[in-house]
Amino acid sequence: MIPVLSVQGLKVSFRTDAGMASVLDDVGLTLERGQVLGVVGESGCGKSTLIRAIMGILPGAARVNAGQIVFEGENLLVFTERELNQQIRGSRIGFIPQDPLLSLNPVFKVGSQLLEIMRDHAPPGTSRADHIQRLVSLLRRLQVPGPDNALERYPHQFSGGQRQRLLIAAALACSPGLVIADEPTTALDVTTQHEILLLLRELVDELDISLLFVTHDLGVVAALCDTVCVIYAGQTVESGPVEAVLRAPSHPYTQALLACHPERSVSFTGIGGTVPSPLRMPTGCRFAPRCGYTEPICAVALPIATRRKSGADVRCVHSG
Amino acid sequence: MILRFVLRRCALAVPSLIGLLVLTFVLIRVVPSDPAAAMAGDAATPEQIAQLRHEYGLDRPVWEQFFVYAGKAVRLDFGESAFSHRPVALDIAQRLPATLELTFAAMAISIFLGVPLGVFAALRHNQWPDFALRMVSVLGVAVAAFWVAIMLQLLFAMELGWLPLRGELSVSVPPPVRLSGFLLVDSLLTGRFDAFGDGLAHLVLPAVTLALGGMASIVRFTRAGVLDTLQQDFVTYERAMGYRRMRLIWRYVLRNSVTATITQIGLLFGGLIAGGVVVEAIYDWPGIGSYTVNAILTGDHQVMLAVTLLIGVVYAVVNILTDLVHGLVDPRLMDRS
Numbered sequence: 001m002i003p004v005l006s007v008q009g010l011k012v013s014f015r016t017d018a019g020m021a022s023v024l025d026d027v028g029l030t031l032e033r034g035q036v037l038g039v040v041g042e043s044g045c046g047k048s049t050l051i052r053a054i055m056g057i058l059p060g061a062a063r064v065n066a067g068q069i070v071f072e073g074e075n076l077l078v079f080t081e082r083e084l085n086q087q088i089r090g091s092r093i094g095f096i097p098q099d100p101l102l103s104l105n106p107v108f109k110v111g112s113q114l115l116e117i118m119r120d121h122a123p124p125g126t127s128r129a130d131h132i133q134r135l136v137s138l139l140r141r142l143q144v145p146g147p148d149n150a151l152e153r154y155p156h157q158f159s160g161g162q163r164q165r166l167l168i169a170a171a172l173a174c175s176p177g178l179v180i181a182d183e184p185t186t187a188l189d190v191t192t193q194h195e196i197l198l199l200l201r202e203l204v205d206e207l208d209i210s211l212l213f214v215t216h217d218l219g220v221v222a223a224l225c226d227t228v229c230v231i232y233a234g235q236t237v238e239s240g241p242v243e244a245v246l247r248a249p250s251h252p253y254t255q256a257l258l259a260c261h262p263e264r265s266v267s268f269t270g271i272g273g274t275v276p277s278p279l280r281m282p283t284g285c286r287f288a289p290r291c292g293y294t295e296p297i298c299a300v301a302l303p304i305a306t307r308r309k310s311g312a313d314v315r316c317v318h319s320g
Numbered sequence: 321m322i323l324r325f326v327l328r329r330c331a332l333a334v335p336s337l338i339g340l341l342v343l344t345f346v347l348i349r350v351v352p353s354d355p356a357a358a359m360a361g362d363a364a365t366p367e368q369i370a371q372l373r374h375e376y377g378l379d380r381p382v383w384e385q386f387f388v389y390a391g392k393a394v395r396l397d398f399g400e401s402a403f404s405h406r407p408v409a410l411d412i413a414q415r416l417p418a419t420l421e422l423t424f425a426a427m428a429i430s431i432f433l434g435v436p437l438g439v440f441a442a443l444r445h446n447q448w449p450d451f452a453l454r455m456v457s458v459l460g461v462a463v464a465a466f467w468v469a470i471m472l473q474l475l476f477a478m479e480l481g482w483l484p485l486r487g488e489l490s491v492s493v494p495p496p497v498r499l500s501g502f503l504l505v506d507s508l509l510t511g512r513f514d515a516f517g518d519g520l521a522h523l524v525l526p527a528v529t530l531a532l533g534g535m536a537s538i539v540r541f542t543r544a545g546v547l548d549t550l551q552q553d554f555v556t557y558e559r560a561m562g563y564r565r566m567r568l569i570w571r572y573v574l575r576n577s578v579t580a581t582i583t584q585i586g587l588l589f590g591g592l593i594a595g596g597v598v599v600e601a602i603y604d605w606p607g608i609g610s611y612t613v614n615a616i617l618t619g620d621h622q623v624m625l626a627v628t629l630l631i632g633v634v635y636a637v638v639n640i641l642t643d644l645v646h647g648l649v650d651p652r653l654m655d656r657s
Binding site for chain 1: 552553554556557558559560561562563564565567572575576649650651652655
């Protein structure tokens with residue numbers, strides 16, 4: 001069976017005043033149908049750029065230099081802006097943004113915004129009344145209070161958690177095959193976070209959708225995801241089934257990330273150093289300057305990903 | 321909810337109107353020229369002046385004069401113009417529609433050109449259309465209206481002969497029956513399409529002259545507003561969810577971007593009525609502006625007072641309307657009050 005989403009060798013660079021900055025350099029991931037894939041990495045590692053590249057909403061200064069993004073068998077990189085709008089965004093790929101407080105248009109009723117999406121992307125032959133009915137039943141399923149008149153209200157009349165539910169409803173409105181969620185719980189308090197995560201997992205199983213879940217929290221990955229893809233400095237460093245990667249992490253960066261997790265770490269050590277600037281990437285392994293196992297070869301040769309016994313693909317010269 | 325909002329704003333306007341009454345009253349008291357002497361003329365004897373002073377209550381205690389003045393102002397009784405010898409309120413009522421017609425026309429031009437140009441400049445941020453529009457809008461603010469007026473007259477009236485030079489209607493065209501007082505409205509209502517066409521031709525140059533400054537500032541504020549909105553998270557989200565570009569910009573982005581523009585339009589409206597004075601004088605437009613110029617030149621106190629109060633009331637009303645439009649555009653404001 002072909003995967004829902006497959007990204008191979010994706011390279012994206014940004015034009016800056018200081019020259020071309022390579023933000024994504026050989027990122028790959030595969031999402032199978034009905035599964036949840038967690039994309040993990042520190043701030044600035046290229047997670048948002050990856051999402052934007054998939055949806056074709058990179059800023060004007062960005063260029064895709066290489067690679068392919070295959071969604072349900074079609075390479076999205078050859079789609080025009082118009083085709084993406086008509087066939088992909090909002091209809092076959094739903095999006096759940098990071099900050100529910102800032103992502104809804106403050107001066108339009110929730111209904112106007114959700115119906116705007118359905119207007120262009122719902123199956124042909126459905127009427128506005130059908131759309132309203134569909135949205136109301138989704139809002140009821142998502143436990144939004146007062147689902148019958150929620151569409152008539154404005155975003156500021158809802159709490160953060162409720163707004164995230166509205167955005168989830170928007171993402172699901174046109175029955176997409178893939179939903180991309182960009183750290184959808186970071187702006188919420190811990191209890192609300194937990195509820196939203198449970199809800200997402202239920203919806204994935206219930207509606208037969210595939211979910212690409214971007215986060216920096218490995219705890220969330222463990223709770224929600226089937227597979228995981230760890231990104232460092234614009235490169236996939238380790239990917240595979242969640243149990244394999246989290247139980248026996250092979251890449252030193254994954255190990256370091258796990259060691260930092262508050263539930264596991266003994267002290268708040270963190271990872272020494274910072275993510276290298278996309279303008280001055282190390283020539284060899286990008287994690288080498290911060291790695292505890294560095295050998296001379298790490299500074300010169302960029303390792304390629306190899307399959308390990310655990311079942312994970314790891315980009316490191318140390319055979320695990 | 322909207323009614324409560326409006327009533328609240330109206331109540332808030334009352335103190336400023338009272339303040340305006342006090343201020344105008346004090347102003348007449350401190351003006352060096354003696355109103356009674358001005359009315360009586362140069363040849364008057366001291367007895368005649370005293371007689372006039374008594375007639376107008378200028379010999380009564382100050383506070384009493386104020387209450388008489390305020391009471392009359394509320395009843396729109398501004399006495400007679402010292403020169404037309406007609407009630408000032410009547411003169412104003414007759415001339416106000418012409419000014420409003422000119423002002424609305426200028427408003428319409430500056431909004432319907434200024435807003436789209438501002439959006440266009442923002443979408444072409446830091447490209448040549450943006451630079452060109454920025455330069456033009458700086459010029460629009462900087463260039464004096466009287467200069468523009470004369471240049472337009474020279475070019476379009478004198479040189480090309482496309483548009484009439486001055487006035488509201490050609491002498492050869494009999495004015496339509498007066499219903500609302502608005503020339504264009506009345507000529508439409510009475511089916512006088514010849515008067516409508518002629519009136520419209522007369523309106524173009526003064527309206528364009530008056531519109532330029534306002535349009536320039538509307539372009540700038542709209543451009544800044546749109547640029548700011550385009551940075552917001554919800555715009556990224558709307559793009560990601562496949563909103564059509566045209567609807568995204570002209571509906572979802574624009575409505576978030578016009579707060580400052582609306583404030584600006586409100587200020588402009590008051591400013592246009594006051595600023596129309598020069599334009600009306602140059603184009604010989606039969607409105608409040610030319611009337612006021614005449615009153616100032618001849619020292620007609622009653623008229624100056626009434627016009628000052630009128631402009632104050634216009635500002636107050638426009639402020640209420642501006643607040644209301646703000647509330648309608650951004651429901652968060654309505655909920656907060």
